[in-house]
Amino acid sequence: MANVVRRATSADYSIRLGSVSKVYGSAKSAVQALDTVSIELRRGTFTAVMGPSGSGKSTFLNCAAGLDRPTSGSVWLGDVELSGLDEVQLTEVRRQRIGFIFQAYNLLGALTVEENVMLPLRLADKRTDRKFLREVLTAVGLGDYLKRRPSELSGGQQQRVAIARALINQPDVVVADEPTGALDTRSSRQVLELLRSIVDDRGQTVLMVTHDPVVASFADSVVFLADGKLAGDLTRPTPEQVAARMTHLGEW
Numbered sequence: 315m316a317n318v319v320r321r322a323t324s325a326d327y328s329i330r331l332g333s334v335s336k337v338y339g340s341a342k343s344a345v346q347a348l349d350t351v352s353i354e355l356r357r358g359t360f361t362a363v364m365g366p367s368g369s370g371k372s373t374f375l376n377c378a379a380g381l382d383r384p385t386s387g388s389v390w391l392g393d394v395e396l397s398g399l400d401e402v403q404l405t406e407v408r409r410q411r412i413g414f415i416f417q418a419y420n421l422l423g424a425l426t427v428e429e430n431v432m433l434p435l436r437l438a439d440k441r442t443d444r445k446f447l448r449e450v451l452t453a454v455g456l457g458d459y460l461k462r463r464p465s466e467l468s469g470g471q472q473q474r475v476a477i478a479r480a481l482i483n484q485p486d487v488v489v490a491d492e493p494t495g496a497l498d499t500r501s502s503r504q505v506l507e508l509l510r511s512i513v514d515d516r517g518q519t520v521l522m523v524t525h526d527p528v529v530a531s532f533a534d535s536v537v538f539l540a541d542g543k544l545a546g547d548l549t550r551p552t553p554e555q556v557a558a559r560m561t562h563l564g565e566w
């Protein structure tokens with residue numbers, strides 16, 4: 315049989331950035347947070363973003379996820395180019411295609427676990443699929459906690475509620491900004507194993523910002539930022555390799 319090498323097409327990528335720059339402020343106070351960053355993230359991969367403080371990691375994540383608009387350049391989510399969308403369309407695309415996880419879990423204290431997880435569906439006026447809700451809460455290990463409130467859970471459990479909430483819309487991409495920043499080692503590991511399973515078992519794409527080489531080593535690859543520019547990458551990273559690169563990039 316002929317050995318056919320298929321070229322990658324846009325369908326193979328969840329996120330593409332083309333020469334993305336972001337400048338905050340203007341004139342003398344202008345800060346170039348991102349400087350002509352181009353990158354393509356394949357569907358079904360787990361990428362960590364690292365770099366010194368102020369190197370542009372959060373700006374990168376926010377531009378890639380349509381939370382912030384680049385000053386120039388283009389961002390594609392699947393086959394949708396974000397700069398062509400107005401605010402209403404952009405919000406819709408975010409709701410449909412992206413799940414968000416932050417260091418502060420951002421759960422609503424007055425709502426139960428299941429109500430928090432269902433919130434994105436309510437906001438999108440979608441019917442709740444109880445079977446899928448149960449499946450997702452079981453997958454994050456909280457099948458028995460549906461009626462609890464966030465204040466009755468540990469930090470790790472709260473972050474797992476946030477992960478379930480990020481998954482309930484079955485997004486193409488899950489973006490996570492320091493998802494383990496507030497967790498102890500054991501809870502961090504559980505959260506990272508969950509992020510891995512989102513990629514390995516569900517084929518979704520994960521993009522995560524972290525300061526921690528051990529956390530980054532759970533990803534398939536690490537991209538490094540320095541002064542708003544891409545400064546290399548590592549595939550199948552070990553914590554030691556990541557730490558060595560970070561040391562090379564300076565203060566972190």
Ligand SMILES: Nc1ncnc2c1ncn2[C@@H]1O[C@H](COP(=O)(O)OP(=O)(O)OP(=O)(O)O)[C@@H](O)[C@H]1O
Pocket residue numbers: 338339345346347365366367368369370371372373374
């Ligand atoms: N809203 C804003 N207005 C002005 N400057 C900003 C704004 N947001 C970020 N910056 C600046 O842009 C640069 C990149 O910031 P960003 O938060 O993306 O970096 P980071 O790598 O995520 O940093 P950290 O690791 O400290 O969280 C920094 O110099 C920061 O001060």
